[in-house]
Amino acid sequence: MRKVRIAILGAGSAGLTALAQVRKHTDEFVIVNHGPYGTTCARVGCMPSKALIQAADDYHRRHDFDTLGILGGEGLSVDIAAVLQRVRDYRDARVNGVLGATDQLGERSIAGRARLDGPQRIVVERADGGDDEVIEAEQVIIATGTRPVVPAPWRAFAERVITTDDVFECATLPRRIAVIGLGVIGVELGQALARFGLDVVGYEMRESLGSLSDPVVQEAARQSMGEEFPLHLGRAVELREGAGGIVVDDGREAHEFDQVLAAMGRRPNIDGLGLETLGVPLDRRGLPEFDRHTLRVGELPVFITGDVNGELQLLHEASDEGFIAAWNALHGPTRFRRRVPLAIAFTDPQIAVVGQSYAELAGREDLVVGEFDFSRQARALAMLKGSGMARIYAARGTGLLLGAEMLAPAAEHFAHLLALAIQREMSVAELLTLPFYHPTLEEGLRSALRALAKDIYGEAPLELATL
């Protein structure tokens, strides 16, 4: 039996961030990883998806060429196999960069499946077929991530049903693709595949797309996305074998496809992890309660970090959580202030939610909303990107910025600007004292802020601070 100070279960983004901290202070650790190394983000997540989206958006741009006076755009074609190869080349470079974090650790890095046997004992089923290894750890950091949800009966359709674990590995893609689930992955990849000229149809059982909760922005997103590929919203679908493919049936219509991309959410990797041996209550998903400011599970020397804890499934949050858990495991209890929530979907226009969402604020009586329609925005029109809707939320009494939901060109940049303002507890009036260059998309943001200011302060505030 091996005894260590800290055991990290999972070598994804959360686990590796924890590892980087732990290594600064002690050699008495072990990191156990089941399955491929290289992290979900680099292997099958953030990085390959964004490389695919880049190619799709660039190819799609050909539809604007005539308007811009550039001739010959319609003669362009896309080689999907070459696109996917470039995605993999890019992906491999990212993955190689990550592998270095564990490949020099010798026996302090074990490839195998970890199972808890109480809060401080771990049994590892080694991937090399060696005997199970028992580890006693003073502190345990759980960072086992998530995997795509695929309903069990759908497994029978074999390679007709794929997920983001498979799509970037495909040599090429078939013509007819159904995307089931139009959350963040569904809208990003559905739009990208449609932009390659594939016959994509999107299915979503809710009425909304991505992570949006504001009905006005939702409607803008439905319209914008619906112009690019057909959307079937509001119903869960069923699959069955078809004569020449797989049939997707939403109860109203049935259509045949060559392949289905299941983008129906991701489930925590906790099966067989032994969380029930921790001796704390588990919720209906099988997850323990934890403090999001320490990541500690109850009073145990156990921390649960990254996607697996069922809270947020975002890279920067997973990294923060790995850090917080390692810090607490090393140095004792410290409650960290979490960053302002920030989520961006890399669609075109982009979708961004920052600070508190509309759903979180909807009950507040002092809620004021300022909006801006990007179909009228000068710079966006110059770029032929004139569509989208930004809605910014503030508190009437104080003028404090609370959050925003946006469908807008380059919303990633506004979202960061607003996150800064919200985290610094700035008011609408204060934000309006910052410079806005002309002509920029940010001027659209200023229009939404001015609308808010009118509502909050009655008359427009001075936009230049006085000396």
Ligand SMILES: Cc1cc2nc3c(=O)[nH]c(=O)nc-3n(C[C@H](O)[C@H](O)[C@H](O)COP(=O)(O)OP(=O)(O)OC[C@H]3O[C@@H](n4cnc5c(N)ncnc54)[C@H](O)[C@@H]3O)c2cc1C
């Ligand atoms: C298609 C896609 C696109 C995405 N795009 C973005 C984006 O643009 N921006 C963004 O912020 N986020 C994005 N994400 C989310 C982001 O990738 C995740 O939030 C992040 O990777 C989570 O890291 P993690 O360390 O929690 O989990 P992971 O990186 O999944 O690591 C968990 C590791 O633990 C291993 N493991 C599982 N069970 C065990 C066990 N019993 N014992 C030992 N090891 C185990 C797993 O095999 C894995 O290696 C995307 C995700 C996907 C799928």
Ligand SMILES: NC(=O)c1ccc[n+]([C@@H]2O[C@H](COP(=O)([O-])OP(=O)(O)OC[C@H]3O[C@@H](n4cnc5c(N)ncnc54)[C@H](O)[C@@H]3O)[C@@H](O)[C@H]2O)c1
């Ligand atoms: N840009 C980014 O930050 C980014 C990109 C991709 C993924 N991610 C992360 O990955 C996570 C997983 O993404 P995801 O899109 O798989 O999950 P998600 O939870 O965002 O969306 C899943 C969608 O599938 C729908 N759904 C589930 N079952 C269905 C059914 N039977 N029929 C029709 N619709 C169904 C759900 O209603 C939901 O809208 C997200 O939580 C996100 O945080 C982030």
